[in-house]
Amino acid sequence: MGIIPLFFFPTSLFFFGWLVLCALLWAFDATMAPSPRQLSIERSIDTPIPVGNPAHSRIVLRTPVPMRLDLRDAWPPSTHPSPYSHSLLAQPEMESRVTTTLHLERRGSIRADYVTVRSWGPLRMAARQTSIAAPLNLNVLPPFRAKRLLPSRLARLHELEGTTATVLRGPGTEFDSLREYVRGDDPRDIDWRASARSSELVVRTWRPERDRHVMIVVDAGRSGAMLLGEPQEADLGDKDLVELGVAPRLDAQIEAALLLGVLADRAGDQVHMLVVDREIHEDLAQQRAGALIREAAKAFSRVQPSLLPLDWQLVINAVDKRLHHPGLVVLLTEIPPAATDVDFSEAIATLSKRHRVIVAGARDPELGRMSTDWTDAPSAFTAAAASATSRDLDAGARDARSVGAYVIDCDAGFLPARLADTYIALKKAGKL
Template sequence: MVTHRFALLLAFGLPLPIFLPQPWRAVAAVVTVAAALAAADLAMAGPLTALRLRRDGDHTVWLGGSARVILTVANTGSRTVRVSLRDTWVPSAGAGPLFHTLLLRAGIEQPVTTTLTPTRHGDRPAVRVTLRSAGPLGLAYRQRSRSWNTAHTPPWNLRVLPRFPSRRILPEKLARLRVVDGSVVTRGRGHGTEFDNLREYVIGDDVRSIDWRATARAHDVVVRTWRPERDRRVFCVLDTGRTSAGLIGQAPRLDASIDAALLLSVLATRADDRVDLLALDDTVRTRVEGGGQRTKLNRLIDAMASLEPVLAETDFTLLGREMLRRDRKRALLVIFTALDTAPMIAGLLPLLPKLTARHKVIVAGVRDPFVSRLAQLPGTPGVADVHRSAAAQRVLAERDRVRDVLTHAGATVVDADADAFAGKVADVYLLLKASGRL
């Protein structure tokens, strides 16, 4: 194949013979010379079959961050190869730069770096490396078929973990958790507590906590202390149906749910509770359960990274079958969904009595702050402002009605704006943990 230099050579060479007595022969001579130079240049271009490719770099990155992937091109042949390559990724990988030009002598390898700034979470694979070997004159080049380039492209997949903006409040929640479950014990036994240790009696202790056998052995008054139970089960349910695709700010509602579920999972893992994950719409998309707590947390994050909203109605009967088939041990069931009237009344509400009979249920829905702003009239409202405000207030009133109905059915409802949503869910968990109601 010829390059733009060959076209420029013809563009400058063909007009010259016009002033000669026999221009057509001169034109033919110019074309012949240019073609001969291009053929010679093509013959001197290094073979592409001598090139070997390999990749190194980052396998994972949090959404909003950047990753680096290094593509190393090695020349295993005996001739110098002038390589132009294009490293193509899926558009949402945010790859750049895509084009590189290398001069590879025999036995030499050279790395090129591609910086990836993804715009969506999930798997972002490399598509194809297209190689082109040019001659020393730059008039012609070798390039193989697309299938050959695809076959010789080293596979690479960048796992983009979901955005975790609530990470900034994680130290605060962990400090509260240490107060609840770590450094502070209770004087008296209650529901959801377990024995911690024995210590000497101090004024103000409940006399009912005195351990008389230990007192007899120690010849001093000894009391039992208690702490909130560990090894409780926390079950996060992510609704990936059509309502999860609604935008909250610039991101789908599902992203806010994933952020809150991540914060809750980290807290529960630090509290030595068992965390399971279920994502569903009209079918079960992801299920994570079993395994060690630290290992499971990584599995949870990986599973959440691949979730995307699905344009299907959520079938909450799948959740009922999943939870009711398990053992009867009480768990904290946190359902991240939209507090919309139709899905809640027709889908989740008929199922709640059975769930709340066995488990502690939290229904968590993120509120769109834009709707809250629309509900407030400006200083000098016009007719359009009044209509928009009335519509927004109706939406909020229906949301309040859904919240009241779910609360009456025995669920704890978390309804907050996106910037405070994850923190509110974590606060409810810590409150239940402190009061021993898990």
């Protein structure tokens, strides 16, 4: 505003006089601005929230005097808070409410500490600002993108159990009922004693085992920290693909563990989950009414991969302590190249003596992409190295099979589907 009269009175006296006038107005306005420390602030948020869902941080303000405020609900930048700040006129004896929307991209625990408040004077030239502590924690659950694979796998489980009207009961080891023999039945299922009392041959029918023990061990060590690439373009239309994007191997393992946990729980099996590196970070046992999956999602939200290698002896001891009967042990970890990890091979051999063991490893899709590009000399060297790495990993998978494990070695996006299919196949064959 001072520039306009400065054209008519271009003197240094007017210039400095105007600056003094502005300084006095600023001082007056800052003095008259109410102190923001008088505010009473309550902060709340709904927690936990799955990744991909918006979260709403709510702040309730109470003030003894009228205040014109600018307020910023401060959250880490990774939550993408919107709007950045709020402007409002707070009145005494009335609650003022503001809401900040958070767009969550990462699982884990997020902490917000301060709310920054700026109180303006009556001239809106100066303000008083302070940051008020209002600590709040938000737990962000894993996205569980593999949930869309659940209906098809549950339908196959129902077919095995004979709960669909159009499909006969599947094979298993638990006796279910007797029925007349039809062409195509296994002669070994004929019940000769019951047939002797009937005019027709009678066969025994079986149903898949229930109430089996399923132990899911998730490797949270340095192998889980490895960043894996996006799926190959040729796989994008596959219905079994879970698109994880560029993410640590641990994310694929979590998706697979949640899907298998739901399936085993719905199939009537007892599910136990462990998250391990050099120590046990999470230990979840069977809970009533399907609560295991909810608790598993909360537990996985707290898990971050470490840079420590997995302690295989700790895994063996933990499984022996928790499984008192033969069961299914699922190891979600990296499958090392052949003959590079003696502890890995010895652990699988030890566990396979008593339990069915599945080793499920998520492979980097970048290996497949690099091994197909031979367009120039640098790409050819890269493709050769990728092909050699793939051969070493294939040899490692064969070594794991040779010591008694069922091995799933596939790109990260296919790991949940392949693990669920293997579990259903074992259940169908009566090998649990």
